[in-house]
Each structure stands twice: as C-alpha cells, then as structure tokens.
Amino acid sequence: MNKKFILGIYDDEDVLLTAIENIRAGGTKIYDVFSPFPVHGIDDVLGIKRSRLPIVAFFAGLTGMSFALWMQIWMMGFDWPMIIGGKPHIALPSFIPVTFELTVLFSAFGMVITFFIVSKLKPSMKVNVFDKRSTDDKFVMAIEVKEGETDVAALNDLLRSNGAIEVNEKEVVK
Amino acid sequence: MQHVSPIREPLVTGGKTYHDITEDVCRQVEAKPNVRWAAALAVALVGLAIFIYSVYRTLWYGIGEWGLNKTVGWAWDITNFVWWVGIGHAGTLISAILLLFRQKWRTSINRAAEAMTIFAVICAAMFPVLHMGRPWLAYWVLPLPNTFGSLWVNFNSPLLWDVFAISTYFSVSLVFWYIGLIPDFATIRDRATGPIARRAYALLSFGWTGSAKHWSRYETVSLILAGLATPLVLSVHTIVSFDFATSVIPGWHTTIFPPYFVAGAIFSGFAMVLTLMIITRKVFYLEDYITLEHVESMNKVIILTGSIVGIAYTTEFFIAWYSGVEYEQYAFINRAFGPYWWAYWSMMTCNVITPQLFWFRKIRRSLTATFIISIFVNIGMWFERFVIIVTSLHRDYLPSSWAMFSPTIIDIGVYVGTIGLFFTLFLLFCKYFPVINMAEVKHILKSSSDVKYPKKAATMHATDKDLNSNTHHNE
Numbered sequence: 154m155n156k157k158f159i160l161g162i163y164d165d166e167d168v169l170l171t172a173i174e175n176i177r178a179g180g181t182k183i184y185d186v187f188s189p190f191p192v193h194g195i196d197d198v199l200g201i202k203r204s205r206l207p208i209v210a211f212f213a214g215l216t217g218m219s220f221a222l223w224m225q226i227w228m229m230g231f232d233w234p235m236i237i238g239g240k241p242h243i244a245l246p247s248f249i250p251v252t253f254e255l256t257v258l259f260s261a262f263g264m265v266i267t268f269f270i271v272s273k274l275k276p277s278m279k280v281n282v283f284d285k286r287s288t289d290d291k292f293v294m295a296i297e298v299k300e301g302e303t304d305v306a307a308l309n310d311l312l313r314s315n316g317a318i319e320v321n322e323k324e325v326v327k
Numbered sequence: 328m329q330h331v332s333p334i335r336e337p338l339v340t341g342g343k344t345y346h347d348i349t350e351d352v353c354r355q356v357e358a359k360p361n362v363r364w365a366a367a368l369a370v371a372l373v374g375l376a377i378f379i380y381s382v383y384r385t386l387w388y389g390i391g392e393w394g395l396n397k398t399v400g401w402a403w404d405i406t407n408f409v410w411w412v413g414i415g416h417a418g419t420l421i422s423a424i425l426l427l428f429r430q431k432w433r434t435s436i437n438r439a440a441e442a443m444t445i446f447a448v449i450c451a452a453m454f455p456v457l458h459m460g461r462p463w464l465a466y467w468v469l470p471l472p473n474t475f476g477s478l479w480v481n482f483n484s485p486l487l488w489d490v491f492a493i494s495t496y497f498s499v500s501l502v503f504w505y506i507g508l509i510p511d512f513a514t515i516r517d518r519a520t521g522p523i524a525r526r527a528y529a530l531l532s533f534g535w536t537g538s539a540k541h542w543s544r545y546e547t548v549s550l551i552l553a554g555l556a557t558p559l560v561l562s563v564h565t566i567v568s569f570d571f572a573t574s575v576i577p578g579w580h581t582t583i584f585p586p587y588f589v590a591g592a593i594f595s596g597f598a599m600v601l602t603l604m605i606i607t608r609k610v611f612y613l614e615d616y617i618t619l620e621h622v623e624s625m626n627k628v629i630i631l632t633g634s635i636v637g638i639a640y641t642t643e644f645f646i647a648w649y650s651g652v653e654y655e656q657y658a659f660i661n662r663a664f665g666p667y668w669w670a671y672w673s674m675m676t677c678n679v680i681t682p683q684l685f686w687f688r689k690i691r692r693s694l695t696a697t698f699i700i701s702i703f704v705n706i707g708m709w710f711e712r713f714v715i716i717v718t719s720l721h722r723d724y725l726p727s728s729w730a731m732f733s734p735t736i737i738d739i740g741v742y743v744g745t746i747g748l749f750f751t752l753f754l755l756f757c758k759y760f761p762v763i764n765m766a767e768v769k770h771i772l773k774s775s776s777d778v779k780y781p782k783k784a785a786t787m788h789a790t791d792k793d794l795n796s797n798t799h800h801n802e
Contacts, residue, residue: 166773185538185539185540186538186539187536187537187538187539188537188539188542189345189349189510189514189537189765189766189769190510190542190765190766190767190769190770191542191543191545191546191766191770192539192542193770195539195542195543196539196543199539201539201540201543203543203547204543204544204547206544206547206548206551207547207551210551210555224470225482228470228479228482229479229482229483232479233478233479235478235481237481237483238483240483244483247482247483248482250485250488250491250492250562250566250569251482251487251488251491253558253562254488254491254492254495254559254562255491255495257495257499257555257558257559257562258495258498258499260551260555261498261499261502261503261552261555261556262498262499262502264548264551264552265502265506265548265552268544268545268548269533271544272540272541272544273534274509274533274534274535274541275533275534276530276531276533276534277529277530277533277534278526278529278530279529280513280516280529280532280534280535280536281536282513282517282536283536285517285518286517287536287537288510288513288514288516288517288535288537289345289346289349289514289517289518290344290345290346290349290769
C-alpha cells in the first residue's frame with residue numbers, strides 16, 4: 154500500500170520548534186520530523202516520551218555483574234579449587250576487577266543492541282529517506298495524507314505560514 | 328537557555344553554516360586521494376612492512392629474537408604496551424568525560440581522538456600477544472572449559488584482569504565510536520554519487536534517517552555510554568598499573584600507581600591527539616573547526632596532568648626515603664643515578680619540565696611550540712614506562728643476577744612497526760571516514776560559532792536542553 158506524505162522543509166531549528174508546537178496545537182498529527190542533528194527541546198514539543206534504554210542498561214549491567222561473580226566463584230571456589238598465594242579459594246577482592254569489566258561490557262552491549270532493535274536500525278543497502286537534505290542542513294517535517302480526509306491545500310498553507318521554506322509531496326511505496 | 332559568555336572564544340570560526348560543515352568534512356571523503364595523503368600512507372606502509380617482518384622473526388625464531396634476558400624478562404614489549412594503552416586514553420577522556428562535563432570544545436576533536444583510541448589499543452594488544460611466544464594459543468587466556476587447557480584461568484592474577492579490561496575497553500570504545508559515526512555515515516550516503524560509495528555508506532549507516540525518535544534514543548545511548556566509559560577508562564589504566572603494583576619488586580610495589588598511571592595516560596594521550604590534530608587540521612583544511620581555542624584547551628589538560636605526573640615522581644622518591652626500606656631506596660637512587668640515569672633524566676625533562684612552558688599563554692597558543700612539546704611528551708612518557716620497568720628489574724634482590732638490557736633490532740622493529748600500523752589505520756580512517764563529528768558540530772554551531780544569531784523573541788523552549796525537563800505543555 155502506498156502512503157502519501159506532505160513534507161515541510163525548514164532551515165532553522167528554532168522556527169521548526171515553534172512550527173511543531175503550533176501545528177500540533179491546531180490538531181494536525183505529525184508523522185515524524187527528520188533533522189541533521191539532535192534538536193534539543195523537540196522531544197517535548199513532539200510529545201516523545203523519555204527513552205527507557207537506561208533501564209535496559211541497568212539490568213544488562215546487573216546480569217553482567219551476576220554472571221561474572223557466579224563464574225569466578227564457581228570456577229575458583231567449587232569446580233577446581235586451588236590455593237593461590239595463600240588466599241582463600243573465593244577471594245572476593247581479587248574478583249572485583251573482572252566483575253566490574255563484565256558489568257560495563259554487558260551493560261553497554263545490552264543497551265546498544267536493544268537500541269538497534271527497537272529503532273529498527275540494521276545494515277541494509279536500501280534506505281528510505283524522505284528528503285536527502287535532512288542529513289545535511291534541512292529539517293523535514295512529515296505529515297501523512299489520508300485520502301479524502303486531509304485538505305492538502307490547507308496543509309500547505311499551514312506549513313508555509315509556520316515558516317516552512319518549501320512544501321513537497323512524497324509517495325512512499327511500501 | 329544555556330548562557331554562553333560573550334567573551335568566550337568561538338569554537339567554529341569562518342562564519343560557517345550547517346551546509347558548510349557538511350561540505351568541509353565530506354570533502355576529503357569524496358575527493359580523490361591527494362598526493363600528500365598518499366605519500367604519508369606510503370611511509371606508514373613501510374612501517375607496517377617492518378612490523379610484519381619483525382613479527383615474522385619473533386614468531387619463527389621465538390622470543391630469543393628480543394633483547395630480554397633472565398633478569399630483565401619484561402622490557403620493550405610491556406613498555407610499548409603501556410605506552411600505547413595510555414595514548415588511547417585521551418580519546419575516551421575527550422568523548423566520554425568531556426561529554427559528561429558538557430565541554431563543547433570536544434565536539435570537533437572527539438571523532439579523531441576516539442579513532443586514535445581504537446588504533447592505539449590494537450597496537451598495544453600486539454605486545455602481550457606476541458610475548459606469549461605462541462600467539463595461536465592466545466585464547467588460553469580466556470576462561471574456557473578444562474578440556475581446552477589444564478585448568479581454569481587464575482582470577483587472582485592482574486594479568487588476567489588486563490585481558491578483561493583491555494578487551495572490554497576496546498569493544499566498548501568501538502561501539503561508542505561507531506554509534507557516533509552512524510549519523511555522519513548517513514550524511515555521506517545521502518550525498519554519495521557513485522554506486523559503490525552509496526551502497527557502502529548505506530550499509531555503514533545502518534539505515535539512519537535522523538528521525539526525532541531515533542535522535543532522542545541516540546542521545547540517551549550516548550549519555551549512558553559516556554557514563555559507562557568514564558569509570559571504564561579509569562579502571563583500565565588502574566588495572567594496567569596493578570600488573571606492577573601487586574608485585575613485590577622495589578619501585579613497583581606502591582599504592583600511588585593507579586592514579587599516577589591514569590594521569591600519565593591522559594597526559595600522553597592528549598600529547599598524541601595534539602600531534603595528530605595539528606597535522607590533520609592543516610592537511611584537510613579544518614582550521615575553522617580545530618581552532619587555537621581547542622589547542623589551548625588541550626594544552627591546559629597537558630599542564631594539569633603533567634604536573635600530577637611530576638608530583639607523583641617526587642612523591643615516589645619521598646616515600647622511598649620515608650619508608651626506610653633499603654631495597655626501595657636503592658631502586659630509586661639507582662633510577663636517577665644508576666646506569667640508566669639518562670633514561671630517568673630524559674623522562675624528567677620531557678614530562679615535568681617542558682610542559683611547564685604551557686604556563687605562558689603565547690606558547691599555549693603557538694602551533695609550532697605545541698607540536699614540539701607534544702612530541703617531547705610522547706617521548707617522555709615512553710621513557711617513563713621504560714624507567715619503571717627496566718630499572719626496577721635489572722637489579723633484583725640477588726646481585727649475582729644483575730644485568731643490563733639492550734634492545735635488538737627486532738625489538739626496535741616491532742616498536743617502530745606498531746607506529747607504522749597505527750598510522751596506516753589512522754590515515755585510512757582520515758580518508759574514508761568523517762574526521763569531524765558533523766552532527767555534533769552542527770549542534771553547537773548556533774551557540775558557539777562566530778556568527779551571532781539573533782535571539783528569539785519568545786524563548787519558550789530551551790534550545791540547549793541539557794537537563795531533561797518533561798514539564799513542557801503543548802496544549
């Protein structure tokens with residue numbers, strides 16, 4: 154199914170923020186906004202909720218820590234106990250460095266892998282970008298056109314009156 | 328709204344726009360390799376060839392090709408290992424610690440500095456692996472089931488902690504660097520004209536579109552990774568110093584080692600960043616992004632860490648005297664006045680005296696002076712590790728086993744070779760990857776460029792949302 158979008162192109166992030174605010178206040182639903190760099194304050198005006206990735210990082214780190222402690226205690230204390238330097242078999246202080254490193258390793262990788270999965274980012278040859286200038290110097294606001302519902306001319310006026318330097322139409326083939 | 332003092336110097340000069348940043352950074356990625364770059368790569372490849380030959384000799388004939396003896400069982404290999412790991416630390420410091428401190432000047436140097444970290448760690452890892460003698464059995468350092476070897480690895484050994492520290496450091500740095508590269512790869516992809524370039528950068532960019540939701544998550548991920556990398560980088564050199572500090576060799580068995588090593592690592596790393604960036608900015612015409620302000624900021628870090636290292640040297644000496652331990656006292660007097668006095672005083676001159684010149688603003692802002700001093704620091708920090716390792720070992724508890732160490736041509740070859748390896752990787756990076764983090768520089772452009780942007784009449788939304796405020800109402 155093909156989807157149609159109206160793209161408002163902006164060249165300044167402050168104008169963009171005000172535009173998003175006004176357009177959303179008027180009841181128009183914004184599909185997505187694309188920018189060449191993270192625009193601070195856009196989460197609030199677009200109503201994007203705070204990411205829960207830090208929670209993932211915490212639990213992944215906890216897993217790493219538990220795994221490291223279990224591994225060292227089991228290997229050194231139970232599977233093949235040896236006396237090394239007269240220390241106890243389970244010498245917790247000397248297990249701390251490896252425990253710390255594995256905590257960091259699991260936490261970082263757990264979070265980053267989750268980030269790629271939830272954002273559906275993966276290596277692929279074909280990338281659908283609405284407007285290629287959005288990775289250079291333009292900010293692109295995409296609004297979905299619903300057949301019979303959306304008044305394209307009115308939308309054009311709305312975007313232009315809110316500072317869009319250009320308004321384009323784009324069809325995305327699914 | 329974050330307040331930027333009007334007297335603060337701009338971080339991006341030349342009246343750049345967002346598009347100019349894209350153009351300036353993508354230029355050398357898209358252009359044909361220039362002659363100077365190709366010449367530099369040729370020199371680096373000669374270094375790489377020396378490396379390959381020396382490694383071949385080391386593996387074919389064994390560790391006997393090195394100048395090690397029964398008394399000095401560790402010399403250039405571990406010196407070079409610590410030197411390279413230390414150099415790597417500046418990259419993480421710039422990208423992670425300065426991100427947490429909200430230092431905007433990091434943005435134009437963090438990419439290259441992180442690349443330096445990764446390549447330096449690769450070079451560092453060569454030494455312990457080669458010193459194993461049989462590197463094809465390197466996986467024995469991993470905790471693999473008993474049937475692989477005879478026993479589990481020893482988790483009480485600092486050398487094993489090193490295995491975990493260095494491999495975690497390498498992989499987390501790589502991920503951190505790559506996450507930062509994704510949006511910039513997308514920029515190159517969307518500009519690419521050739522079919523190969525477009526496909527290659529499309530693959531590298533992981534299908535990045537710059538959607539607001541993705542940026543929001545991206546920023547969270549960067550912040551958490553910075554938070555993880557900060558204690559990680561401190562832990563890595565702490566653990567490297569444990570290799571020495573947990574032993575009973577006079578001159579090594581000191582509690583000052585972890586902070587002293589970390590400061591030294593940052594010191595040498597910043598020197599290497601300066602050496603590389605002074606050349607890179609010139610070759611790729613990036614003077615508007617890596618300004619004198621950046622050089623001066625880095626020089627301030629050098630003088631701070633250099634002074635910490637100086638205090639550490641003095642403290643070591645004092646504690647050796649104060650401890651009343653004869654062996655300890657002898658180790659230090661031998662360092663300064665024994666047969667390796669020249670190494671000790673080279674270290675003192677390069678690390679403690681020369682960086683003090685940076686107290687003068689004129690020298691801090693002079694590119695030539697900075698370049699020369701940065702080389703001095705690189706040399707001084709190599710000597711520091713050499714002094715710590717060789718002077719402590721060559722006169723052990725038993726005078727009949729006292730010996731001297733002198734490197735063989737293969738020792739020198741492996742060391743010079745890793746420099747070749749490093750520069751080969753760095754030059755390839757410079758050509759095919761964006762050397763400056765475009766997205767981050769664009770992000771600070773409005774607040775930190777020399778173009779004055781008119782203040783918005785209604786500042787309803789903070790443009791620099793450093794603190795997450797979820798109290799904004801739209802309706």
